[in-house]
Amino acid sequence: MSDLPGVIETASAIKAGQTTAIQALTTCLERIESGDGETHAFLRVQADAAKQQAEAVDAAIKAGNDPGPLAGVPMAIKDNIVMAGRETNCGSRILEGYVSPYESTATERLEAAGAVLVGTVRCDEFAMGSSTEHCAFGAVGNPWATDRVPGGSSGGSAAAVARGLVPAALGSDTGGSIRQPAALCGVTGLKPSYGRVSRWGLVAFGSSLDCIGPLTRNVADAAAIMNVIAGPDRRDSTSVDTDPPDYLAALQEQKPLVVGIPRQHRHKGNHPAAEAAVEEARAVLESQGATIIEVDLKMTDHGIATYYVVATAEASSNLARFDGIRYGRRAEINPGESLEDLYARSRGEGFGPEVRRRIMLGTYVLSAGYYDAYYKKALQARRVIHDEYKSVFQKCDVLLGPTTAEPAFGIGEIADPLTMYLCDRYTVGANIAGIPAISIPGGLAEVDGIKLPVGVQLQAPFLGETTLFRVAHQLQQATGHHELSPTG
Amino acid sequence: MTDSTPSALSLDETRHVAKLARLQLSEEELESCRHDLTAILDHVATLGELDLQDVEPMAHPGDRTNRIDPDEPEASLDAAQVLAIAPATEGPFIAVPKVLGGDEGSA
Numbered sequence: 159m160s161d162l163p164g165v166i167e168t169a170s171a172i173k174a175g176q177t178t179a180i181q182a183l184t185t186c187l188e189r190i191e192s193g194d195g196e197t198h199a200f201l202r203v204q205a206d207a208a209k210q211q212a213e214a215v216d217a218a219i220k221a222g223n224d225p226g227p228l229a230g231v232p233m234a235i236k237d238n239i240v241m242a243g244r245e246t247n248c249g250s251r252i253l254e255g256y257v258s259p260y261e262s263t264a265t266e267r268l269e270a271a272g273a274v275l276v277g278t279v280r281c282d283e284f285a286m287g288s289s290t291e292h293c294a295f296g297a298v299g300n301p302w303a304t305d306r307v308p309g310g311s312s313g314g315s316a317a318a319v320a321r322g323l324v325p326a327a328l329g330s331d332t333g334g335s336i337r338q339p340a341a342l343c344g345v346t347g348l349k350p351s352y353g354r355v356s357r358w359g360l361v362a363f364g365s366s367l368d369c370i371g372p373l374t375r376n377v378a379d380a381a382a383i384m385n386v387i388a389g390p391d392r393r394d395s396t397s398v399d400t401d402p403p404d405y406l407a408a409l410q411e412q413k414p415l416v417v418g419i420p421r422q423h424r425h426k427g428n429h430p431a432a433e434a435a436v437e438e439a440r441a442v443l444e445s446q447g448a449t450i451i452e453v454d455l456k457m458t459d460h461g462i463a464t465y466y467v468v469a470t471a472e473a474s475s476n477l478a479r480f481d482g483i484r485y486g487r488r489a490e491i492n493p494g495e496s497l498e499d500l501y502a503r504s505r506g507e508g509f510g511p512e513v514r515r516r517i518m519l520g521t522y523v524l525s526a527g528y529y530d531a532y533y534k535k536a537l538q539a540r541r542v543i544h545d546e547y548k549s550v551f552q553k554c555d556v557l558l559g560p561t562t563a564e565p566a567f568g569i570g571e572i573a574d575p576l577t578m579y580l581c582d583r584y585t586v587g588a589n590i591a592g593i594p595a596i597s598i599p600g601g602l603a604e605v606d607g608i609k610l611p612v613g614v615q616l617q618a619p620f621l622g623e624t625t626l627f628r629v630a631h632q633l634q635q636a637t638g639h640h641e642l643s644p645t646g
Numbered sequence: 647m648t649d650s651t652p653s654a655l656s657l658d659e660t661r662h663v664a665k666l667a668r669l670q671l672s673e674e675e676l677e678s679c680r681h682d683l684t685a686i687l688d689h690v691a692t693l694g695e696l697d698l699q700d701v702e703p704m705a706h707p708g709d710r711t712n713r714i715d716p717d718e719p720e721a722s723l724d725a726a727q728v729l730a731i732a733p734a735t736e737g738p739f740i741a742v743p744k745v746l747g748g749d750e751g752s753a
Contacts, residue, residue: 244726352707395713396706435714463690474667481668488733497743498668506670511678511728514669518679519659520684521667535693537703544704568715576689577683592707594714620708 161643162189162322163380165231169409172230173219179212183274186232187368190276190323193645196304199318201237201276201405204244210233211274216473218272226272228386233268234318234327237293238361239370241265241275248361249283249293252480252487252508262359264328264370264387264393271386276324279314282508283510283547285363285478288338288581291573292512297569300343301644303608306566309339315373315551316343320635322395322645326374326383330360333465334365334404334561334585337597340373341561341613344599344642345628347373348380349585352592353398356391362476364469365396367589376640377598381405384623408624409631415448417629418554422458423584425563432560432612434492435557435600436637439558439614442636443629452555453550457543458587462579464543465586467536474520477513480505494590515575551619556629559584560612565605588617596626599639611642712729 160184171177187205194200218225235241238248240258247253265275271529280294290313298313301308301321304463308317312329316339317329329336331349340347348371355370362368372383388402419440424433444450457464476632482488482504489503509517523532550557562581572578588595614633618625634640664671671679684733725738734741 231682255731257727257731259723260733353710379666393713395715396710401714460693460696463693466686467690467693478668482733484728484732492745495743496743497672499680500743501668502665505668506675509669511675514671514675515679515682518663519668519683522655522663522687523684523690525663525666532687532690534703536690536697537705538698538701539693539696541701542698573667574685576685579686579689581733590744591706 161645162325164375165228165325167324168226169229172215173225175219179215179274180209182230183208183212183232183276186276186293186324193253193321193323196315197299197308197321199279199298199314199321199323200234201247201278201280201295201314202245204275207244208274208276211269215272215274223395226269226270227382227582229272230274231272231326232276232324234277234315234324234456235265235275236327236329237278238279238285238327239265240359240361244278246278246361247295248285249281249295250508250510251294252505254487256485261361263356263391264359267387275513276628279318279327280642281314282311283337283513284473284518285311285332286473286512288334288578290314290339291569292510294510296342297603299569300342300566302610303566305566306610307342309342309566311335312373313339313444316340316345318345319345319373319375319643322643326372326379328370329373331369331371331589332364333469333589335581336371336373337561337595337615338581338583340597341568344611344644345373345375346377346380346596346598346640347371348384348586348596348623348626349594350384350388350623351398351594353396353421354402354594354621354623355387356394356397358391358393364472365476366472367469368587377634378409379625381627397593403624405623405627407593408627411624411628415443415556415629416554417443417448417450418453418550418557419450419454420455420458420559422455422555423559428560428563429565429603429612431565431601431603435612435614436558436560438637439600439633442633443558446632446636451554453553455550455587455626457539457545457546458583460539460582461543461590462608464536464539465582465590466519466579468540468590470516470520471524471533472520474517474524477517480508482508486594538568540590543587545591547591548598549589555618556622556625557617559615561585561615565603565610565612569615584615593620594618594623594626596630598634599642601637601639602642655680655687
């Protein structure tokens with residue numbers, strides 16, 4: 159398959175009358191039909207609704223009205239972001255048949271901006287996982303090697319964009335769930351600052367960590383989507399209440415920068431290609447006038463422990479709502495059994511093993527007698543991590559490192575939960591501290607004779623998305639790695 | 647570990663946590679959960695290496711406080727749509743097993 163035009167390119171061509179929204183949609187539907195056979199990124203394609211949206215965009219253009227900045231851009235939505243009247247399952251049996259009675263703010267803003275939402279893409283159950291193997295409706299193959307994972311939990315989003323089925327997708331990131339799959343599939347993925355994009359309509363996993371963000375083929379496309387979805391929302395009381403800047407305009411700014419490279423992210427366990435990608439990025443930025451310094455993020459080693467207590471504690475509380483009563487799957491009970499049996503059986507049958515494990519862990523760390531030893535301690539460690547970033551950002555504008563230590567692993571290769579959790583070593587910090595981070599393609603690694611992408615991660619202070627976009631754009635222009643595609 | 651953080655989880659404790667979490671698990675699932683949680687908690691226990699004595703816990707990035715919205719009524723969800731996704735209904739109600747009356751623990 160040849161390359162699919164990106165977000166800005168598609169919207170411009172439609173607005174200029176070189177193509178139509180219906181044509182752009184038809185192209186994507188055909189590519190999904192012919193190209194998603196081995197990746198299985200899409201869980202559901204909503205062709206009829208998408209056609210209506212595309213026709214509305216074409217009608218607006220014909221009538222001389224502004225169709226919006228994302229006019230006719232086909233997009234895929236992660237299966238944990240709700241759309242009114244459409245099924246959302248969060249990759250879980252417990253939400254089989256759930257048709258949302260309301261719309262998420264992010265998809266509402268996308269539609270209002272002219273985007274065409276073509277369907278739902280697979281993810282790990284309730285966004286818990288780093289491989290998308292924990293989707294109750296089947297695993298997703300990495301477009302670069304379909305027997306390998308696309309990363310997770312937004313694996314369907316990353317695979318759909320990398321495979322060239324859609325120019326962009328929404329994902330969500332609680333501990334790396336946008337950046338890690340973006341790295342493993344060779345696309346661009348942004349985790350915004352906490353609260354920069356409304357969480358309304360994102361099914362909650364860890365409420366103090368969850369962020370919605372874009373996955374695209376290049377940095378400018380991510381900025382174009384953020385221009386639409388970012389901003390205050392009174393339906394999410396944790397949304398940042400200042401208006402966002404124009405992220406696209408920020409790409410062109412030129413300012414001298416200090417780039418920090420955390421020593422703890424240059425680990426001997428990193429794949430040589432991941433190390434080479436960071437080294438290349440460092441050289442590019444230095445040649446463009448940036449000052450490079452080495453910094454310490456000594457809490458890196460404690461990130462996973464902190465994260466898995468905080469995230470599972472919040473998850474155990476958030477997922478208490480799935481009880482088989484008001485919506486979702488309800489188990490059968492026998493005469494003489496209680497309402498409590500109904501809850502426990504509905505949940506035991508409805509949740510998969512990884513979600514059960516995290517609910518159990520979260521319940522344990524919050525339970526009487528263990529709260530201080532685990533939960534309180536993790537919240538204290540969280541402050542130390544937050545403060546460490548704060549002091550590091552007094553010395554530099556942006557942090558540079560690998561997104562993950564390794565390229566994509568095989569489906570079924572990592573069975574041990576803790577080993578899987580440790581995949582998120584470099585990504586959880588941004589969620590713990592609430593800061594923005596982006597993963598961009600960093601070239602290819604060669605593993606067992608096949609080529610697999612690696613990612614470079616940039617992190618910036620709270621609300622520093624403009625810096626991230628600017629640096630990421632510079633790097634991308636210099637290296638061209640974003641143009642590599644599994645489809646040739 | 648140098649502090650009081652316990653690491654090994656017993657099967658009875660695991661069963662108790664499953665009850666608190668309202669999760670019906672088979673004996674096999676309980677044992678597998680016990681095994682996995684023990685390994686994860688061992689890793690979490692490394693937080694014991696940190697001196698966190700006087701550190702204020704941080705539940706939320708940036709210590710944000712609640713924002714109060716004006717108290718203005720607006721449309722709520724459509725009742726028919728909400729009832730349509732309920733697993734069991736009776737007229738305009740969501741049907742559930744008997745909650746009150748009878749012996750404790752029975753339907």
